[in-house]
Amino acid sequence: MLGERSEVGYTRTECACKECVRNCYFIPGYLVPSDIQRIADHMNETDIVRFALDNLLASPGATIIANGELFQIPTLVPARRQDSACRFLKDDRCTIHSVSPYACRLFDHCQTKEQADAISMRGLMEIARAWCSGDLYARLWLMLHEAGRIAPSPFEARARMQASLEKG
DSSP states (O other): OOSBOTTTOOBOOOOOOHHHHHHHHHOOOOBOHHHHHHHHHHTTOOOHHHHHHHHEEEEEEEEEEETTEEEEEEEEEEOBOTTSSBTTEETTEETTGGGOOHHHHTOOTTSOHHHHHHHHHHHHHHHHHHHHHTOHHHHHHHHHHHTTOBOOOHHHHHHHHHHHHHHO
16 A cells, blocks of 8 residues: 555655666665565565565664764665666566565655655664564574575665766
């Protein structure tokens, strides 16, 4: 279902322009805990572990500063194809668009940095809660990490995207 994501109250973006799709090639967006079952159900996958192993990676995640301290919040992200693009991208379109991950469905290149930061922080708060409570999100991340299903760091991915942009 399109429209507002009730768990965070932000309106999904509908942009699929070249600038927004570029992220799909280099930095697929992170999932929040509620995305896991939603996407698995959409894909008719009943085994959540199999779904995760086939479709997700453990990312080092986001580095944030809170109360003057640096924190790393590990995130789950879509697996990558051989060319580093999101596994759900086909012909410049998202094959799971109606249930796309939080950091895909709520961001676009027209947002201000402040808007994007606020949305990102809200999603990261959901993930931090999952880590604190040891819920499925955290357990899947640990399983994927242990299995070597690890995403490139966001810093590496952004550097590749920047290099691609500079090439033209």
